Amino acid sequence: MTVPSTPDPTAQWIVVDTDTGLDDAHSLLYLLAQPDVEILGITTIYGNTPVRDAAQNVATVLRIAGREDIPVYLGAAGPIEGEASIADFVHGSDGLGDRFDRAPLRVEEETAVEYLVRVANELPGQVDLHPIGPLTNIARALELDPDLFLKYRSVVIMGGAGPYPAPGGATITDANTANDRIAAERVFGARNNGNVVMVGVNVTAQALLEEDVLGVLYSVGTPWARFAGDVLDAYNDFYQYKWGRRISSAHDGLATAILHRPEIVTGWIDGPVDFTPYGGSLATRVALTHDGLPLVFGTPEGPVTRAITSFDAVEFRRRFVGALATGDRRAPIDTGRIAPTAWPFGRPSGTLA
Ligand SMILES: [Ca+2]
Numbered sequence: 001m002t003v004p005s006t007p008d009p010t011a012q013w014i015v016v017d018t019d020t021g022l023d024d025a026h027s028l029l030y031l032l033a034q035p036d037v038e039i040l041g042i043t044t045i046y047g048n049t050p051v052r053d054a055a056q057n058v059a060t061v062l063r064i065a066g067r068e069d070i071p072v073y074l075g076a077a078g079p080i081e082g083e084a085s086i087a088d089f090v091h092g093s094d095g096l097g098d099r100f101d102r103a104p105l106r107v108e109e110e111t112a113v114e115y116l117v118r119v120a121n122e123l124p125g126q127v128d129l130h131p132i133g134p135l136t137n138i139a140r141a142l143e144l145d146p147d148l149f150l151k152y153r154s155v156v157i158m159g160g161a162g163p164y165p166a167p168g169g170a171t172i173t174d175a176n177t178a179n180d181r182i183a184a185e186r187v188f189g190a191r192n193n194g195n196v197v198m199v200g201v202n203v204t205a206q207a208l209l210e211e212d213v214l215g216v217l218y219s220v221g222t223p224w225a226r227f228a229g230d231v232l233d234a235y236n237d238f239y240q241y242k243w244g245r246r247i248s249s250a251h252d253g254l255a256t257a258i259l260h261r262p263e264i265v266t267g268w269i270d271g272p273v274d275f276t277p278y279g280g281s282l283a284t285r286v287a288l289t290h291d292g293l294p295l296v297f298g299t300p301e302g303p304v305t306r307a308i309t310s311f312d313a314v315e316f317r318r319r320f321v322g323a324l325a326t327g328d329r330r331a332p333i334d335t336g337r338i339a340p341t342a343w344p345f346g347r348p349s350g351t352l353a
Contacts, residue, residue, distance in 0.1 A: 011038040019047030019133030020057040022235040027256040032065040033327020043073045043112035045133040046084045049095025051077045059103035064227045075112030076136040079180035090238045097234025116141040120151035132158040132252040139183035149192040158255035160284040162202030162307045163269045173281035174201045188273035198307040199255035207254035224328035267310035272302030
């Protein structure tokens, strides 16, 4: 039995699809810290690390949180076509910076794809799907159930790069959609009801965890906060060569915080998604200009995705660092609800602080 028979009706029910991964580990800690979140299951995927390592890393995070009861499912080991591109140069050979005594592999018999289809059909309209890795599992699940996204309450994806950049701005690409273009095309081309959200690198790159965050985490002194700090420190080992500073972006973390508290979003653009090879990678974007106008060479037909374009960085940081620091006490910093104007998805009653 993998869907709890009596999930807390006041909680937000989430299934995470993850290639854990340093920033994925922070995302999981964030969610595990929230009293109003229930993670029903975690499906795993290659990407930051091979899929079996991803599952082992999920188990390691769950052990830190004392939540080994959450079921973990093994997913795809590579893209629909071609070879997996594993980001071990960022995340280390084990996907967690080669720093931890990792938990043993423990996965359910059911596959990730089977689970993703089953949970949506058993709890239609009630579960939020949260892909924060390459989209292969999700695309495979759509093969089994083309209406899958109509059965999830929302699908908040870390991937893509928002709309086309403002003139003079850089074209940016993301690893999750580039790792499996076929899967990304199927996901952003699937039937939806306006509930698919792209949290792209256009915004996640701005979700900076500055140098002081590490000191905050280490000063708390609990195993939870020390683990969160060690994960950040490992991430900075890579990112220092990008910025010349020991800072990094909470790519998955921002997407997760938006899933949980959409009111931190301050701007978005809705449109169909197109795919452009760029610099050996893939630019996956809502096919509109930065200010929401049609492309001069044509905006394609297709299902609408909501691409996030801005967020409240102060509020994000407060909530995210608070969860990483003291989340094991299940009392994350919460300053209450802020301006959820026009955000499309409703929330279960009684969950807003
Ligand atoms: Ca990830």
